[in-house]
Amino acid sequence: MSPKNADRETDGTAGRTAEGNDSAVGLYRASCPSDRQRELLTGGEIPIAVYGLGKMGLPLAGVYAERFGNVTGVDIDPAVVEQIADGESHIVGEPGLEALIADQVDAGRLEATTDGQRAASTARIHVIIVPTLLDDDQQPDLTTVESVVDDIAAGLEPDDLVVAESTLPPTSCRDVIQPHLEQESGLSGEEFGLAFCPERTSSTTALRDIRGEYPKVVGGIDDESTRAAALVYDELSSNEVHPVSDATTAEAVKVFEGIYRDVNIGLANELGRLADELGISVREAIQTANDLPMCQLHDPGPGVGGHCIPYYPHFLLAQNDEPMAVTQTARELNDEMPTVVVDRLERVLAAEDADLEGASVLVLGVTYRPGIEETRASPALGVIDALAERGADVAGIDPLVDPEAYGARALEIEDLSDESFDAAVLVTPHEEFDAISWNDLEPMVVVDGRDALDLAETDHRVYTLAGKVDGQSPAAGLAGDGLKGGDERSLTADGGVGERADDRPTTSVSSADEPTTDGRHGGNDV
Ligand SMILES: NC(=O)c1ccc[n+]([C@@H]2O[C@H](COP(=O)([O-])OP(=O)(O)OC[C@H]3O[C@@H](n4cnc5c(N)ncnc54)[C@H](O)[C@@H]3O)[C@@H](O)[C@H]2O)c1
Numbered sequence: 001m002s003p004k005n006a007d008r009e010t011d012g013t014a015g016r017t018a019e020g021n022d023s024a025v026g027l028y029r030a031s032c033p034s035d036r037q038r039e040l041l042t043g044g045e046i047p048i049a050v051y052g053l054g055k056m057g058l059p060l061a062g063v064y065a066e067r068f069g070n071v072t073g074v075d076i077d078p079a080v081v082e083q084i085a086d087g088e089s090h091i092v093g094e095p096g097l098e099a100l101i102a103d104q105v106d107a108g109r110l111e112a113t114t115d116g117q118r119a120a121s122t123a124r125i126h127v128i129i130v131p132t133l134l135d136d137d138q139q140p141d142l143t144t145v146e147s148v149v150d151d152i153a154a155g156l157e158p159d160d161l162v163v164a165e166s167t168l169p170p171t172s173c174r175d176v177i178q179p180h181l182e183q184e185s186g187l188s189g190e191e192f193g194l195a196f197c198p199e200r201t202s203s204t205t206a207l208r209d210i211r212g213e214y215p216k217v218v219g220g221i222d223d224e225s226t227r228a229a230a231l232v233y234d235e236l237s238s239n240e241v242h243p244v245s246d247a248t249t250a251e252a253v254k255v256f257e258g259i260y261r262d263v264n265i266g267l268a269n270e271l272g273r274l275a276d277e278l279g280i281s282v283r284e285a286i287q288t289a290n291d292l293p294m295c296q297l298h299d300p301g302p303g304v305g306g307h308c309i310p311y312y313p314h315f316l317l318a319q320n321d322e323p324m325a326v327t328q329t330a331r332e333l334n335d336e337m338p339t340v341v342v343d344r345l346e347r348v349l350a351a352e353d354a355d356l357e358g359a360s361v362l363v364l365g366v367t368y369r370p371g372i373e374e375t376r377a378s379p380a381l382g383v384i385d386a387l388a389e390r391g392a393d394v395a396g397i398d399p400l401v402d403p404e405a406y407g408a409r410a411l412e413i414e415d416l417s418d419e420s421f422d423a424a425v426l427v428t429p430h431e432e433f434d435a436i437s438w439n440d441l442e443p444m445v446v447v448d449g450r451d452a453l454d455l456a457e458t459d460h461r462v463y464t465l466a467g468k469v470d471g472q473s474p475a476a477g478l479a480g481d482g483l484k485g486g487d488e489r490s491l492t493a494d495g496g497v498g499e500r501a502d503d504r505p506t507t508s509v510s511s512a513d514e515p516t517t518d519g520r521h522g523g524n525d526v
């Protein structure tokens with residue numbers, strides 16, 4: 001037993017020490033009836049700490065405060081804490097969050113601090129929602145989670161409940177967090193609750209999701225932990241709680257959701273690459289195949305970014321002996337997509353007897369998704385790197401981040417007509433790009449990675465990755481001899497642009513023909 005807990009013995013009655021000192025009720029092994037536990041929780045009598053106040057943590061802390069009050073948010077970034085203390089949100093583009101934080105702080109139901117140990121000393125429910133990143137070897141990096149666990153351990157009391165919402169490699173609660181808490185707090189694992197309750201939320205719909213868009217998965221290190229956590233989320237969420245057998249199962253649920261998405265996107269990208277050879281729009285074919293409920297293919301694109309989907313597969317790939325060829329192959333394929341996009345651009349330029357050496361290329365969109373200020377693993381990083389490696393002069397526009405920080409010369413939309421570009425690559429279709437007046441720009445080659453542009457009435461030569469959902473093949477927009485977009489054209493592997501019907505490429509575009517790539521350009525940002 002560590003010194004800080006040496007004098008602490010409990011009589012098993014949650015919320016009281018053997019000396020009878022009052023302290024807030026701990027839900028784990030609580031002796032009072034569950035409806036009393038719910039009253040205490042919703043009445044703000046059980047202090048809660050939320051560790052990590054980012055894109056997911058701040059919305060979560062806000063909803064916890066909205067439902068239970070008595071919430072202390074913890075973040076290591078003083079600027080984040082200061083803004084929240086002022087009732088402001090530092091998260092861009094999360095509908096409703098600004099107002100929620102202002103209301104909860106103003107009502108005294110939410111406060112913020114950088115002092116995790118102080119927050120832990122009063123909280124009886126501890127919620128972990130900090131990032132789980134990867135190191136340079138694609139191995140899960142739990143140091144951030146472990147630093148939060150240290151803070152919690154410093155203030156952990158018998159009958160406290162620890163909830164991990166951060167996505168974790170399966171077995172982390174059992175093999176890392178629980179032993180770490182025991183060792184640092186001096187308590188035994190039977191004295192506190194620990195459950196994994198994954199965050200099934202997406203940026204731009206976080207409050208909707210947290211309040212109850214989906215069932216809440218709850219998996220405890222033991223049955224009592226599952227019970228206590230299920231009670232919390234039954235009160236927090238309007239949706240049902242879905243208890244599972246244990247914490248490892250819950251951890252696997254979350255990682256499986258992410259792997260499913262990455263593999264599905266990988267399949268869509270693999271099929272999307274066939275569009276030139278088949279002379280079709282794969283997007284149209286996918287949309288049509290998805291008529292069937294048993295076929296729900298995702299969208300082809302220039303790659304998979306963010307610190308969720310590209311990361312989650314590595315939480316299993318890194319630690320399991322069983323082969324995971326499907327997961328591995330999809331991950332590699334998605335990682336390769338930024339280079340495939342630049343290869344396609346190179347082919348289109350070759351068809352015009354041009355190349356990337358010295359070409360002026362504009363990259364549209366640096367963040368990984370429109371409207372979200374996040375660049376981790378963004379496909380744009382791989383596109384910018386590949387263009388620069390091939391000698392292009394790369395400019396970039398993004399409404400949320402500075403392209404200079406990512407290797408591209410920063411431009412504003414209003415500056416575009418002052419320059420002429422050989423090409424543009426649309427990676428992330430921010431809504432701000434609707435303001436681009438394409439007819440005012442010198443005709444160029446445009447690679448549209450997301451089928452987000454309609455340039456048919458312009459003189460630009462447009463290649464749409466995987467084709468357009470309206471049925472046009474990828475090269476249909478490559479206006480040649482004055483033809484507008486929409487004519488029947490396809491791009492051949494050797495850089496020709498032939499008629500789609502009869503002139504299907506004689507050389508099949510096999511992977512052997514594709515330039516080899518390390519596919520790591522869209523890699524991890526640790
Ligand atoms: N972003 C999503 O769409 C999404 C969706 C579901 C789940 N998740 C998961 O939620 C978790 C958090 O993701 P996010 O998007 O909120 O991350 P984020 O990068 O937006 O925010 C993380 C926050 O944690 C803070 N932080 C870092 N170390 C800390 C520490 N030791 N103590 C306290 N605060 C610390 C940072 O300062 C930052 O404010 C991750 O595990 C992620 O996998 C994310």
Ligand SMILES: CC(=O)N[C@@H]1[C@@H](OP(=O)(O)OP(=O)(O)OC[C@H]2O[C@@H](n3ccc(=O)[nH]c3=O)[C@H](O)[C@@H]2O)O[C@H](CO)[C@@H](O)[C@@H]1O
Pocket residue numbers: 199200201202203257258261265298299300301302303304305306307308309368369379
């Ligand atoms: C609860 C949680 O963890 N939520 C996560 C969050 O994930 P996220 O914010 O990282 O967003 P994603 O939408 O997964 O995009 C990731 C990258 O994949 C590209 N992409 C996407 C779809 C597609 O068909 N083709 C693509 O190419 C896209 O451009 C981007 O770069 O929300 C998702 C639901 O939106 C959830 O599923 C996901 O678990």
